[in-house]
Amino acid sequence: MSLLRDKIQDVFNEPGCEKNRGKDAKARKVGCSKPLTPGAAAGGCAFDGAKIVLQPITDVAHLVHGPLACEGNSWDNRGAASSGPTLWRTSFTTDLTELDVVMGQGERKLFKAIREIKEAYGPPAIFVYPTCVTALIGDDIEAVCQRAAEKFGLAVVPVNAPGFVGSKNLGNKLAGEALLEHVIGTAEPYDPGLYDINILGEFNLSGEFWLVKPLLDRLGIRVRACIPGDARYFDIACAHRARAAMVVCSTALINLARKMDERWGIPFFEGSFYGITDTSDALRNIAELLVKQGADPEILGRTELLIAEEEAIAWKKLAAYRPRLAGKRVLLNTGGVKSWSVVHALMEIGIEIVGTSVKKSTVEDKERIKQILKDDNHIFEQMAARELYAMLSEHKADILLSGGRTQFVALKAKTPWLDINQERQHPYAGYDGMLELVRQIDRAIQNPIWWQVREPAPWDCQPAMGEELPRMKSETVTLHAVQEFSGTTAADFGE
Known part of the structure; x- marks a missing residue:
């Protein structure tokens, strides 16, 4: 546990981070991540962050050492794709139970799981992820992995990032540390080159x-x-x-x-x-x-x-999309590199950016946004759902680009929405990816469903005083609708 603590402090003292270099020694030890609160770590703990970074390695078996729910909550939460091996799509877990914890069977069960994966799949490596439970009961993951590597003749990599040590971003960095310590530099390429x-x-x-x-x-x-x-x-x-x-x-x-x-x-x-x-x-x-x-x-x-x-x-x-999208207003609720790169990409074709979040963005990211937008008023750290809904319902934006968690805010405000985060179904990188992004924005904004849902409901259209509703016409339309739906005739209704 002391080794993990030292590693975390080393990550917090990251010289490559400009924001971290500007802190004093005391503030630097705290790091950049906000402390987790009980019940708020689901989908954002260090274990999840480490799994996100390493699971797209396609020919490796990823073994979660802990209760079944830890693997279930972290599996397949990113739409990464593989051009070959599919082993990474298989979930492996030791499925630790209360009885295993009480009887101290965690390390034995982990070693057995590694052996079973080796015999059944023969991967070049197995990545082992401890979780909160196995870290708290003191399972020596490094020792088990080292023994298994010697016994079975393959790389067994401990990824020491249990969920309670910090946020998802910390887990990302701990995954990088695991690659540095156990993977990178352990083999030589057949044909190294200058390119x-x-x-x-x-x-x-x-x-x-x-x-x-x-x-x-x-x-x-x-x-x-x-x-x-x-x-x-x-x-x-x-x-x-x-x-x-x-x-x-x-x-x-x-x-x-x-x-x-x-x-x-x-x-x-x-x-x-x-x-x-x-x-x-x-x-x-x-x-x-x-x-x-x-x-x-x-x-x-x-x-x-x-x-x-x-x-x-x-x-x-x-050029075909420019007259259709010029002047359209986009609100981005994302973070990281997308907070400035997508902004720049959209402004290139004349789209107006009414706001972009800088959640999870570095100091460099924020500086780039300021240089692109020339106005700090369009930058927000984090926007609450209530504020986001108010902005969209007042038609201050023509479309919302965000992750899946805020799509329902846009739908409630009857505003087009496009997924820009990791769950997205379309690739947006490169020259062709930019064309795909513009095409999807155009399809979302021009979709006729938005004009339909913004129309007042029939039951909200009250007649003026002294004016009667067109009752017979309404009944006829209703009857025809029923006939079309059920295949019945007027005779079936006694008419």
């Missing part, structure tokens, strides 16, 4: 990284490891041989990027693949870092040619 890069914090939601990878392939740039989206264990183990790295979500894996730079000299930058301009900037930055690391400078020219070609195609396709 190998790592992409950190990319989850391949709805397969959106597959819209970006072909661009890199055309430039001759190989993604040595995408962590964690559509990743393989061996690729991550060889990630220390990459020449440069791009961090997509700094709040999740900034510690991983910084320590890989310190240990293996892999420079990194923070970028985004959302929007045409940001995608082009990301490609340029990748090429420039590779040149600094020894690649042929001719890649800079090839990158500019590719950008010019792709931007011309994208802008031509987007």
